[in-house]
Amino acid sequence: MGYRVFDHTADLGIEVSGGTAAEVYTGAALALFDLVADAAAIRPAEERQVAVEGEDETDLLVNFLREVLYAWNGKGFLVKECDVREVSPRQLAAVLRGEPYDPARHRIKTEIKAVTYHEASLRQTAEGWQGRIVFDV
Amino acid sequence: MSEIKMRKIDDWRWEIPREGGMRVPGIIYTGERLMKGMGADEGPRQVANVAHLPGIVTASLAMPDMHWGYGFPIGGVAAFEMEEGIVSPGGVGYDINCGCRLLTTRLRREDIGDRLGALVTALYRHIPSGVGSRGPLKLSAKELREVLTEGSAWAVRHGYGSQADLETTEDGGAMAGADPEKVSDRALERGRDQLGTLGSGNHFLEIEVVVEIYDETAAAAFSLEAGQICVMIHSGSRGLGYQICDDYLARMVKHVREIGIELPDRQLACARLASERGRDYLAAMACAANYAWANRQLLMHRTRETFEKALGMGPRELGMRLLYDVCHNIAKIEDLPVSGKEVRLCVHRKGATRAFPPGHKALPPAYRNAGQPVLIPGDMGTGSYVLAGTERAYTETFGSTCHGAGRVMSRTQAKKASRGRSIPRELAERGVIVMASGRGTLQEEIPEAYKDLDEVVEVVHQAGISRKVARLSSLGCIKG
Numbered sequence: 001m002g003y004r005v006f007d008h009t010a011d012l013g014i015e016v017s018g019g020t021a022a023e024v025y026t027g028a029a030l031a032l033f034d035l036v037a038d039a040a041a042i043r044p045a046e047e048r049q050v051a052v053e054g055e056d057e058t059d060l061l062v063n064f065l066r067e068v069l070y071a072w073n074g075k076g077f078l079v080k081e082c083d084v085r086e087v088s089p090r091q092l093a094a095v096l097r098g099e100p101y102d103p104a105r106h107r108i109k110t111e112i113k114a115v116t117y118h119e120a121s122l123r124q125t126a127e128g129w130q131g132r133i134v135f136d137v
Numbered sequence: 138m139s140e141i142k143m144r145k146i147d148d149w150r151w152e153i154p155r156e157g158g159m160r161v162p163g164i165i166y167t168g169e170r171l172m173k174g175m176g177a178d179e180g181p182r183q184v185a186n187v188a189h190l191p192g193i194v195t196a197s198l199a200m201p202d203m204h205w206g207y208g209f210p211i212g213g214v215a216a217f218e219m220e221e222g223i224v225s226p227g228g229v230g231y232d233i234n235c236g237c238r239l240l241t242t243r244l245r246r247e248d249i250g251d252r253l254g255a256l257v258t259a260l261y262r263h264i265p266s267g268v269g270s271r272g273p274l275k276l277s278a279k280e281l282r283e284v285l286t287e288g289s290a291w292a293v294r295h296g297y298g299s300q301a302d303l304e305t306t307e308d309g310g311a312m313a314g315a316d317p318e319k320v321s322d323r324a325l326e327r328g329r330d331q332l333g334t335l336g337s338g339n340h341f342l343e344i345e346v347v348v349e350i351y352d353e354t355a356a357a358a359f360s361l362e363a364g365q366i367c368v369m370i371h372s373g374s375r376g377l378g379y380q381i382c383d384d385y386l387a388r389m390v391k392h393v394r395e396i397g398i399e400l401p402d403r404q405l406a407c408a409r410l411a412s413e414r415g416r417d418y419l420a421a422m423a424c425a426a427n428y429a430w431a432n433r434q435l436l437m438h439r440t441r442e443t444f445e446k447a448l449g450m451g452p453r454e455l456g457m458r459l460l461y462d463v464c465h466n467i468a469k470i471e472d473l474p475v476s477g478k479e480v481r482l483c484v485h486r487k488g489a490t491r492a493f494p495p496g497h498k499a500l501p502p503a504y505r506n507a508g509q510p511v512l513i514p515g516d517m518g519t520g521s522y523v524l525a526g527t528e529r530a531y532t533e534t535f536g537s538t539c540h541g542a543g544r545v546m547s548r549t550q551a552k553k554a555s556r557g558r559s560i561p562r563e564l565a566e567r568g569v570i571v572m573a574s575g576r577g578t579l580q581e582e583i584p585e586a587y588k589d590l591d592e593v594v595e596v597v598h599q600a601g602i603s604r605k606v607a608r609l610s611s612l613g614c615i616k617g
Contacts, residue, residue, distance in 0.1 A: 007547035008179075009205045055394065066383060073376060074323055076269070101269070109577065111268040111337045111617075113231045113379045117390060117403035118207030134207060136231050136379075137338065137548065 003031035011118075012110070013134040017127070021057060022084040024122060024131040025092060028061065029068045029082040032115075033098075035135070036072055038107045042080040044097035051093040057122040061131055064092050065115040073112075076101045112137055141181040149600035153181060153197075158399070159188040165199045166534075168596045171588065174545060183210040186401045190215070191409070192222025194475055194482060198534055200489050201596035202543030202588060206230075208404030211488035214537040216473065217410065219481050223398075224415045225407035226389065226422070228485035229468050231382045233422055234429035235340075235373030236464035237512040238306075239523065240437060241359075242444070243456030244366040246346050246612075252448060256344065257570045257613035259447040264342055264439055265334040266617035267574030272333035272435070281328055282317040288427030289462075292434035298459075302434065304501045306462040307491060310430040312469075315423035320377075321384045324421075328377030328428055333435035335372050337575055337617030339582060342440065343369045345520055345609040355525045355606045358507040359460055367609055368444075368457075369521050370436050371514050373466065374429035381425045385418045410483050419468070426467060433462060460523070461510035465490045465540035473535050484535045492526035492538040492603045511603050513594060516542045516587035517579070518569040520610040522594050524603040538603040539594070542587035551586040552577065564614075573616040582616065 002023075003016040012035065016027040033039055050067045054060030071077040079098040086093040101108075114136040122131040143165070144152045151172065153163030163184040165172075180203045187209055188197035194216045203212030208227035217223055249256060265272055276284065284291045289303055289310025303309050317325070335342060347365045350356045361367075374381075389406035392414055400406065408414035441457045444450070468485045475482070493499055493509040500509055508525035515521055519542070530536050546554065560579040564571050573579050597603045 005549070007549045009544045009547055011205075011207060012548060055391065059390065063387065066387065070323065073269070074327055074380070108268045108575075111575075114383050116207040117386065117406065120403065136207060 002027050008134065011134050012137045013132065016131040017129065019128045021122065021129050022087045024129045025061065025064055025084050025087065025094065026082045028065055028131055028133060029079060029096070032065060032068055032112065033079045035110050036112055037078050037109060039080065041106050042078045043099050044080045045099040046097070048077060048096045049093070050096060053091050055090065057089055058120050060090060060092055061122040061133065062115055062117055062120050064094070065133060068096065069112060069115055071096060078106060110137055141185055143181065149596055153185050155188070159185055161188050161193050161196050163188050163197045163199070165203065166596055166600050166602065167201045168592060171201055171592055171596065179205050180210045183208070184213065186405060187213060187215050189401055190217070190223055190225070190405065190407060191398060192217040194218055198537070200539040201593045202488065202539045202541055204543045204545070206487065208402050209485065209487045212539065212543055213487050214485065214489045214535055216482040216484045216535045219410050219483065222410050222483060223407035224410050224418055224468055224483055225405060225485065226382045226385045226418060227404045227406060228487055229382065229422060230466040230487045231379045232373035232466055233378035233382060233425035234464040235466040236429065236433065236462060237514050238370045238433050238437060238462035239460040239512050240368040240440065240457050241361065241460050242366045243454065245364045246366060249366065249448070253344070253613055254570055256444070256447045257572055257615065259443050260342060260440065261572040261615045263443045264436060264615060266336065266615060268337045268617065270334045270617070271330045274332055276329050276332060278325070281325060284332065284431045285317045285320065285424035285427055286315045287311055288430040289434045292431045292438070297438035298434050302459045305459045306430060307464055310434065310462065312423040312426040314420055315427050316420035317424055319417045319421040320381060320424050324377050324380035324384065327380050328375070331375040331377065332428070332432055333439065334375060335436060335617050336375055337578065340372045341517065341614055341616045342436065343611055344613040345369055345611055347607055348610045349608040351605040351607065352525070355507040355604070358504055359510055359523065359606065361460070361523060361607050368440055369512070369514055370433055370440070372433055372436060374425040375432065377428050378425035381421045385421065388414065422468060426464065429464070430462065461512060463490050463512050471536070474532050482535065484537070486537055488540045489537045490540045491536055492524070492530040493536050494526050494528040494531045508604065511538055513539060513590070514541050515590040516584050517582045517614055517616065518564045518567060518571060518611045519584055519590055520608065522590070522605065523607045523609070524594065524597070525606050527601055527604055529601040530603060534602050538597045542590040542593060544586055545588050546586035548581040551583050552580045554585065555580040555583050569611045570613040571616065575617060578616050
């Protein structure tokens with residue numbers, strides 16, 4: 001998967017790159033679940049819709065990941081796949097595929113409490129789109 | 138990024154002089170050795186960033202256990218005046234009213250004898266811990282609202298403890314102004330089945346023994362003596378608190394842009410204390426604070442039951458009582474001296490503990506001469522300190538002190554450092570039994586991932602912002 005984990009003393013962050021902003025949104029959602037659980041054991045059995053707004057791309061990335069994380073820590077839903085359907089600089093709609101947590105089959109690796117705004121960014125560079133997010137763990 | 142300049146004030150305090158958009162200077166309480174380790178961290182920059190916020194009073198402070206946080210540093214203390222000042226969810230932290238309570242017993246080490254292992258196992262079985270663990274209660278919407286407004290008193294009213302427990306809890310275990318209407322459905326949903334759960338990460342429940350008394354008079358007031366068995370509980374407001382922080386941060390990020398406050402970091406998002414948004418956050422935050430107090434009250438009750446059953450003792454023989462309960466992630470409206478005059482302020486303590494002096498009216502009568510008990514948990518297997526609040530803390534640090542050891546190693550670094558080692562065995566060799574539900578938890582929480590607790594405590598003691606009363610050593614620990 002196209003992401004790199006960096007870590008700070010008390011937190012855990014990811015850097016995701018992609019050819020488009022949509023690729024970064026998708027990559028970041030999957031990276032988040034790669035940290036939360038053993039992704040190999042998650043089956044894409046059910047769908048959940050997510051739609052968010054933001055002030056700019058960075059805000060949109062934070063808000064999107066907040067929703068994706070809520071699927072897990074609010075609803076117990078583990079995400080395997082993510083399709084970004086519609087995207088503009090201030091709006092995003094996506095479909096998440098995964099399944100409800102089953103302690104018998106799923107191993108939880110890390111508790112992620114929240115997606116922070118701390119040094120969050122999503123911007124276009126000469127090499128494509130670069131996203132950076134710090135999670136509170 | 139430019140280097141943050143620091144100037145040594147004395148052996149225990151360093152100043153970040155006011156510069157650029159800083160409204161006040163920064164002051165870091167630390168020692169020579171801890172200071173050296175700080176260069177690698179962005180903590181000092183965060184102390185300077187907090188000094189930019191509107192209405193900040195005197196200085197942006199950091200305690201010796203300071204480390205890098207998001208927005209505000211962990212170990213940070215900042216006070217704001219009520220008219221122009223702000224409240225910031227990031228200045229409280231995600232785990233609202235994360236805190237500690239220390240339970241004392243009539244037992245001595247020899248009374249447990251070889252039953253320590255069985256006792257730790259029983260606690261591990263009976264105290265729900267770990268990611269996504271569910272508590273013993275599934276609250277109705279009405280009951281949850283009662284918890285959010287009543288705090289510890291709700292738990293006591295339902296038989297989980299006694300009236301005396303409320304007297305030895307900061308704020309009596311209930312923060313005023315809590316309004317469940319200001320809490321989102323998502324936060325309420327997450328709170329319904331997590332009351333009475335320990336959580337994961339650095340949260341723990343530990344059996345400890347008092348190994349050293351530094352201040353006989355204060356120790357006597359706190360009913361602490363060498364050789365005594367105690368229990369330290371470290372937990373917070375669980376998913377409900379995280380969700381409230383998350384909800385309000387998002388709102389305030391939008392809000393600061395609308396009202397045009399310039400921030401060096403979005404995570405410092407805030408609202409004026411005198412605004413509707415600011416008041417709404419405080420009302421929701423108080424709900425989470427009360428939830429956390431009720432949570433620790435339930436955890437204490439379950440601990441008492443488990444001790445009685447595992448050791449075959451009655452409540453009298455066990456004599457388990459609450460020494461004190463403190464919060465170390467909170468914003469409080471308090472009257473504190475500024476240049477010799479009492480002023481009403483909103484004090485943010487993010488990874489910092491209240492440390493009120495002898496004679497303060499907020500203290501229960503039994504502790505009034507000694508000062509407020511301050512509970513400082515160490516890293517896994519290290520033990521804890523009991524300190525007492527001082528007049529100097531009151532006048533110099535808005536009645537605040539440190540909160541723990543403070544991380545120095547990231548979780549990944551800690552995992553790397555513990556590769557190929559058996560952490561439970563290493564701790565067992567030191568006489569400490571640990572049990573954790575998460576596979577990675579013990580690796581991430583190894584003792585060397587934290588600053589030296591003795592050093593952190595020495596700084597606050599020498600700087601005079603709290604006084605050492607007793608040192609406790611760990612015997613057994615359960616973690617999420």
